Amino acid sequence: MLAQVYKVRDKESGFRGGPAYYMTKGLNQKGIGYLFAVLMTITFGIVFVMLQSNTIANAYDEAFRVNTTVSGIIVAILVGLVIFGGAKSIAKVATVIVPVMAALYLILVIVVLVMNYDMILPMLQTIVMNAFGFEEASGGAIGAAIINGFQRELLSNEAGMGSAPNAAASAAVRHPVQQGLIQSLGVYFDTIIVCTATAIVILMYTDLSFGAILGVQLVWTLADLFMAVLAIINLMMVVALSPLVFELMRDYNAQKDRGDSPIFYTKNITYPLPEDNEWGDEDYRKYSPKEDK
Numbered sequence: 404m405l406a407q408v409y410k411v412r413d414k415e416s417g418f419r420g421g422p423a424y425y426m427t428k429g430l431n432q433k434g435i436g437y438l439f440a441v442l443m444t445i446t447f448g449i450v451f452v453m454l455q456s457n458t459i460a461n462a463y464d465e466a467f468r469v470n471t472t473v474s475g476i477i478v479a480i481l482v483g484l485v486i487f488g489g490a491k492s493i494a495k496v497a498t499v500i501v502p503v504m505a506a507l508y509l510i511l512v513i514v515v516l517v518m519n520y521d522m523i524l525p526m527l528q529t530i531v532m533n534a535f536g537f538e539e540a541s542g543g544a545i546g547a548a549i550i551n552g553f554q555r556e557l558l559s560n561e562a563g564m565g566s567a568p569n570a571a572a573s574a575a576v577r578h579p580v581q582q583g584l585i586q587s588l589g590v591y592f593d594t595i596i597v598c599t600a601t602a603i604v605i606l607m608y609t610d611l612s613f614g615a616i617l618g619v620q621l622v623w624t625l626a627d628l629f630m631a632v633l634a635i636i637n638l639m640m641v642v643a644l645s646p647l648v649f650e651l652m653r654d655y656n657a658q659k660d661r662g663d664s665p666i667f668y669t670k671n672i673t674y675p676l677p678e679d680n681e682w683g684d685e686d687y688r689k690y691s692p693k694e695d696k
Contacts, residue, residue, distance in 0.1 A: 404583030420572025565637035
Protein backbone atom coordinates (compact mmCIF):
# COMPACT_ATOMS: atom_id res chain seq x y z
CA MET A 404 0.00 0.00 0.00
CA LEU A 405 2.71 2.49 1.01
CA ALA A 406 4.85 1.40 -1.93
CA GLN A 407 1.98 2.36 -4.23
CA VAL A 408 1.60 5.81 -2.67
CA TYR A 409 5.28 6.71 -3.02
CA LYS A 410 6.05 4.96 -6.30
CA VAL A 411 7.79 6.80 -9.14
CA ARG A 412 7.88 6.32 -12.90
CA ASP A 413 10.82 4.54 -14.47
CA LYS A 414 12.41 5.00 -17.88
CA GLU A 415 10.12 2.39 -19.44
CA SER A 416 6.95 4.29 -18.40
CA GLY A 417 6.33 1.78 -15.65
CA PHE A 418 6.59 2.23 -11.89
CA ARG A 419 9.13 1.40 -9.25
CA GLY A 420 9.14 1.84 -5.50
CA GLY A 421 9.37 0.09 -2.17
CA PRO A 422 10.43 0.69 1.42
CA ALA A 423 13.48 2.76 0.48
CA TYR A 424 11.16 5.13 -1.38
CA TYR A 425 8.59 5.62 1.36
CA MET A 426 11.38 6.00 3.91
CA THR A 427 13.01 8.80 1.91
CA LYS A 428 9.92 10.44 0.38
CA GLY A 429 7.43 9.78 3.16
CA LEU A 430 9.55 10.24 6.27
CA ASN A 431 12.52 12.16 4.86
CA GLN A 432 14.82 9.48 6.27
CA LYS A 433 17.29 9.27 3.40
CA GLY A 434 20.01 7.66 5.49
CA ILE A 435 17.74 4.85 6.65
CA GLY A 436 16.38 4.47 3.12
CA TYR A 437 19.87 4.09 1.67
CA LEU A 438 20.85 1.66 4.42
CA PHE A 439 17.73 -0.41 3.80
CA ALA A 440 18.43 -0.51 0.06
CA VAL A 441 21.99 -1.74 0.68
CA LEU A 442 20.82 -4.41 3.14
CA MET A 443 18.11 -5.51 0.71
CA THR A 444 20.68 -5.84 -2.06
CA ILE A 445 22.99 -7.94 0.11
CA THR A 446 20.15 -10.10 1.41
CA PHE A 447 18.64 -10.94 -1.95
CA GLY A 448 21.75 -10.59 -4.08
CA ILE A 449 24.04 -12.72 -1.92
CA VAL A 450 22.52 -14.38 1.16
CA PHE A 451 19.27 -15.67 -0.35
CA VAL A 452 21.04 -16.64 -3.57
CA MET A 453 23.43 -18.83 -1.58
CA LEU A 454 20.57 -20.34 0.39
CA GLN A 455 18.31 -21.13 -2.56
CA SER A 456 21.04 -22.35 -4.90
CA ASN A 457 22.47 -24.61 -2.19
CA THR A 458 19.02 -26.02 -1.44
CA ILE A 459 18.33 -26.70 -5.13
CA ALA A 460 21.74 -28.27 -5.71
CA ASN A 461 21.46 -30.52 -2.66
CA ALA A 462 17.93 -31.57 -3.63
CA TYR A 463 19.02 -32.65 -7.12
CA ASP A 464 22.09 -34.36 -5.70
CA GLU A 465 20.02 -36.33 -3.18
CA ALA A 466 17.23 -37.22 -5.62
CA PHE A 467 18.97 -37.65 -8.98
CA ARG A 468 22.70 -37.70 -8.14
CA VAL A 469 23.30 -34.54 -10.18
CA ASN A 470 26.62 -32.91 -9.35
CA THR A 471 26.08 -29.76 -7.26
CA THR A 472 28.41 -27.73 -9.48
CA VAL A 473 26.42 -28.65 -12.57
CA SER A 474 23.17 -27.72 -10.82
CA GLY A 475 24.65 -24.39 -9.76
CA ILE A 476 25.71 -23.53 -13.30
CA ILE A 477 22.29 -24.43 -14.72
CA VAL A 478 20.51 -22.36 -12.07
CA ALA A 479 22.82 -19.39 -12.73
CA ILE A 480 22.13 -19.52 -16.49
CA LEU A 481 18.35 -19.80 -16.10
CA VAL A 482 18.20 -17.01 -13.52
CA GLY A 483 20.44 -14.81 -15.64
CA LEU A 484 18.15 -15.19 -18.66
CA VAL A 485 15.28 -13.89 -16.54
CA ILE A 486 16.81 -11.08 -14.48
CA PHE A 487 18.77 -9.51 -17.33
CA GLY A 488 15.46 -8.95 -19.07
CA GLY A 489 14.52 -6.41 -16.43
CA ALA A 490 11.61 -6.09 -14.04
CA LYS A 491 9.02 -6.84 -16.73
CA SER A 492 10.78 -10.08 -17.63
CA ILE A 493 10.87 -11.15 -13.99
CA ALA A 494 7.17 -10.32 -13.58
CA LYS A 495 6.17 -12.25 -16.71
CA VAL A 496 8.12 -15.36 -15.73
CA ALA A 497 6.88 -15.25 -12.13
CA THR A 498 3.29 -14.80 -13.30
CA VAL A 499 3.53 -18.07 -15.22
CA ILE A 500 5.76 -20.16 -12.98
CA VAL A 501 4.43 -19.34 -9.50
CA PRO A 502 0.74 -20.29 -10.02
CA VAL A 503 1.68 -23.46 -11.92
CA MET A 504 4.25 -24.41 -9.29
CA ALA A 505 1.81 -23.86 -6.43
CA ALA A 506 -1.00 -25.75 -8.19
CA LEU A 507 1.19 -28.76 -9.01
CA TYR A 508 2.55 -28.81 -5.48
CA LEU A 509 -0.91 -28.74 -3.90
CA ILE A 510 -2.09 -31.49 -6.25
CA LEU A 511 0.87 -33.61 -5.20
CA VAL A 512 0.09 -33.02 -1.53
CA ILE A 513 -3.56 -33.96 -2.04
CA VAL A 514 -2.52 -37.17 -3.80
CA VAL A 515 -0.19 -38.04 -0.91
CA LEU A 516 -2.93 -37.36 1.64
CA VAL A 517 -5.48 -39.45 -0.25
CA MET A 518 -3.03 -42.34 -0.55
CA ASN A 519 -2.29 -42.14 3.18
CA TYR A 520 -5.65 -41.01 4.53
CA ASP A 521 -5.36 -43.33 7.53
CA MET A 522 -2.35 -41.34 8.80
CA ILE A 523 -4.06 -37.94 8.80
CA LEU A 524 -5.88 -38.26 12.14
CA PRO A 525 -2.84 -39.61 14.06
CA MET A 526 -0.76 -36.79 12.57
CA LEU A 527 -3.24 -34.14 13.76
CA GLN A 528 -3.30 -35.71 17.22
CA THR A 529 0.49 -35.59 17.31
CA ILE A 530 0.48 -31.90 16.39
CA VAL A 531 -1.97 -30.98 19.15
CA MET A 532 -0.36 -33.14 21.83
CA ASN A 533 3.18 -31.98 21.10
CA ALA A 534 2.25 -28.34 20.69
CA PHE A 535 0.24 -27.93 23.89
CA GLY A 536 1.54 -30.70 26.12
CA PHE A 537 2.73 -29.92 29.66
CA GLU A 538 6.17 -31.37 29.03
CA GLU A 539 6.71 -29.20 25.96
CA ALA A 540 5.50 -26.07 27.75
CA SER A 541 7.69 -26.61 30.80
CA GLY A 542 10.70 -27.42 28.64
CA GLY A 543 10.43 -24.26 26.58
CA ALA A 544 9.64 -26.14 23.39
CA ILE A 545 6.66 -23.91 22.64
CA GLY A 546 8.83 -20.80 22.70
CA ALA A 547 11.41 -22.43 20.46
CA ALA A 548 8.68 -23.52 18.06
CA ILE A 549 7.26 -19.99 17.91
CA ILE A 550 10.69 -18.47 17.23
CA ASN A 551 11.45 -21.01 14.51
CA GLY A 552 7.99 -20.46 13.07
CA PHE A 553 8.57 -16.72 12.75
CA GLN A 554 11.93 -17.32 11.09
CA ARG A 555 10.53 -19.72 8.51
CA GLU A 556 7.45 -17.54 7.98
CA LEU A 557 9.66 -14.63 6.98
CA LEU A 558 11.49 -16.81 4.50
CA SER A 559 8.17 -18.10 3.18
CA ASN A 560 6.18 -14.94 2.48
CA GLU A 561 8.54 -12.13 3.57
CA ALA A 562 5.62 -10.31 5.22
CA GLY A 563 6.91 -7.24 7.03
CA MET A 564 10.43 -7.64 5.71
CA GLY A 565 9.98 -5.02 3.00
CA SER A 566 10.78 -7.06 -0.09
CA ALA A 567 7.29 -7.59 -1.52
CA PRO A 568 6.54 -3.83 -1.71
CA ASN A 569 9.26 -3.48 -4.34
CA ALA A 570 7.20 -5.67 -6.66
CA ALA A 571 3.87 -4.23 -5.49
CA ALA A 572 4.94 -0.72 -6.48
CA SER A 573 5.20 -1.75 -10.14
CA ALA A 574 1.49 -2.57 -10.35
CA ALA A 575 -0.94 -0.15 -12.01
CA VAL A 576 -4.03 0.10 -9.78
CA ARG A 577 -6.78 2.67 -9.19
CA HIS A 578 -6.25 2.82 -5.44
CA PRO A 579 -3.25 1.88 -3.23
CA VAL A 580 -5.47 -0.17 -0.92
CA GLN A 581 -6.33 -2.50 -3.80
CA GLN A 582 -2.71 -3.58 -4.11
CA GLY A 583 -2.41 -3.86 -0.34
CA LEU A 584 -5.31 -6.31 -0.26
CA ILE A 585 -3.79 -8.34 -3.08
CA GLN A 586 -0.48 -8.54 -1.20
CA SER A 587 -2.20 -9.75 1.97
CA LEU A 588 -4.02 -12.42 -0.04
CA GLY A 589 -0.66 -13.64 -1.30
CA VAL A 590 0.52 -14.11 2.29
CA TYR A 591 -2.56 -16.20 3.03
CA PHE A 592 -2.06 -18.56 0.09
CA ASP A 593 1.68 -18.83 0.63
CA THR A 594 1.69 -19.51 4.36
CA ILE A 595 -1.72 -20.88 5.31
CA ILE A 596 -2.19 -23.14 2.30
CA VAL A 597 1.19 -24.02 0.77
CA CYS A 598 3.22 -24.13 4.00
CA THR A 599 0.50 -25.97 5.90
CA ALA A 600 0.36 -28.55 3.13
CA THR A 601 4.12 -28.97 3.42
CA ALA A 602 3.93 -29.43 7.19
CA ILE A 603 1.22 -32.06 6.87
CA VAL A 604 3.24 -34.17 4.45
CA ILE A 605 6.44 -33.87 6.49
CA LEU A 606 4.74 -34.80 9.75
CA MET A 607 3.19 -37.87 8.15
CA TYR A 608 6.63 -39.36 7.66
CA THR A 609 9.15 -39.45 10.47
CA ASP A 610 12.04 -40.97 8.54
CA LEU A 611 12.83 -37.96 6.37
CA SER A 612 16.47 -37.10 5.84
CA PHE A 613 17.55 -33.56 6.70
CA GLY A 614 21.16 -34.07 5.68
CA ALA A 615 20.81 -31.66 2.78
CA ILE A 616 20.30 -28.69 5.08
CA LEU A 617 22.66 -29.54 7.91
CA GLY A 618 25.67 -28.40 5.91
CA VAL A 619 24.30 -24.91 5.32
CA GLN A 620 23.62 -23.86 8.90
CA LEU A 621 25.76 -20.75 8.44
CA VAL A 622 23.73 -19.69 5.41
CA TRP A 623 20.46 -20.19 7.30
CA THR A 624 21.82 -18.16 10.20
CA LEU A 625 22.83 -15.34 7.87
CA ALA A 626 19.42 -15.43 6.22
CA ASP A 627 17.66 -15.23 9.60
CA LEU A 628 19.90 -12.35 10.69
CA PHE A 629 19.40 -10.23 7.57
CA MET A 630 15.66 -10.92 7.49
CA ALA A 631 15.36 -9.80 11.11
CA VAL A 632 17.27 -6.56 10.50
CA LEU A 633 15.20 -5.73 7.42
CA ALA A 634 11.94 -6.49 9.23
CA ILE A 635 12.84 -4.34 12.24
CA ILE A 636 13.77 -1.33 10.10
CA ASN A 637 10.78 -1.69 7.79
CA LEU A 638 8.20 -2.20 10.53
CA MET A 639 9.45 0.84 12.43
CA MET A 640 8.96 2.97 9.31
CA VAL A 641 5.54 1.44 8.61
CA VAL A 642 4.40 2.30 12.14
CA ALA A 643 5.57 5.88 11.61
CA LEU A 644 3.48 6.05 8.42
CA SER A 645 0.44 4.33 9.95
CA PRO A 646 -1.65 7.56 10.01
CA LEU A 647 -1.45 7.60 6.20
CA VAL A 648 -2.42 3.93 6.03
CA PHE A 649 -5.52 4.54 8.16
CA GLU A 650 -6.54 7.48 5.97
CA LEU A 651 -6.16 5.39 2.84
CA MET A 652 -8.30 2.64 4.33
CA ARG A 653 -11.01 5.11 5.35
CA ASP A 654 -11.05 6.64 1.88
CA TYR A 655 -11.21 3.22 0.21
CA ASN A 656 -13.99 1.92 2.49
CA ALA A 657 -16.00 5.14 2.14
CA GLN A 658 -16.02 4.79 -1.64
CA LYS A 659 -16.91 1.11 -1.41
CA ASP A 660 -19.79 1.92 0.96
CA ARG A 661 -21.15 4.37 -1.61
CA GLY A 662 -21.07 1.62 -4.21
CA ASP A 663 -18.26 3.27 -6.17
CA SER A 664 -15.20 1.66 -7.67
CA PRO A 665 -12.50 3.24 -5.47
CA ILE A 666 -10.20 5.74 -7.16
CA PHE A 667 -7.50 7.48 -5.17
CA TYR A 668 -7.19 11.26 -5.32
CA THR A 669 -4.75 12.97 -3.01
CA LYS A 670 -7.35 15.64 -2.26
CA ASN A 671 -9.34 12.99 -0.37
CA ILE A 672 -6.76 12.72 2.41
CA THR A 673 -5.15 15.28 4.70
CA TYR A 674 -1.80 13.51 5.06
CA PRO A 675 0.82 15.57 3.16
CA LEU A 676 2.34 13.81 0.16
CA PRO A 677 5.28 14.86 -2.04
CA GLU A 678 4.30 17.13 -4.92
CA ASP A 679 5.89 14.72 -7.39
CA ASN A 680 3.53 11.89 -6.44
CA GLU A 681 1.88 9.81 -9.17
CA TRP A 682 -1.68 10.15 -7.88
CA GLY A 683 -3.13 13.35 -9.30
CA ASP A 684 -0.57 16.10 -8.87
CA GLU A 685 -2.95 18.84 -9.97
CA ASP A 686 -5.59 17.91 -7.40
CA TYR A 687 -2.93 17.61 -4.74
CA ARG A 688 -1.47 21.06 -5.36
CA LYS A 689 -4.94 22.57 -5.36
CA TYR A 690 -6.16 20.95 -2.16
CA SER A 691 -2.89 20.58 -0.27
CA PRO A 692 -3.27 21.41 3.45
CA LYS A 693 0.08 23.18 3.25
CA GLU A 694 -1.03 25.54 0.50
CA ASP A 695 -4.44 26.11 2.09
CA LYS A 696 -2.58 27.65 4.98
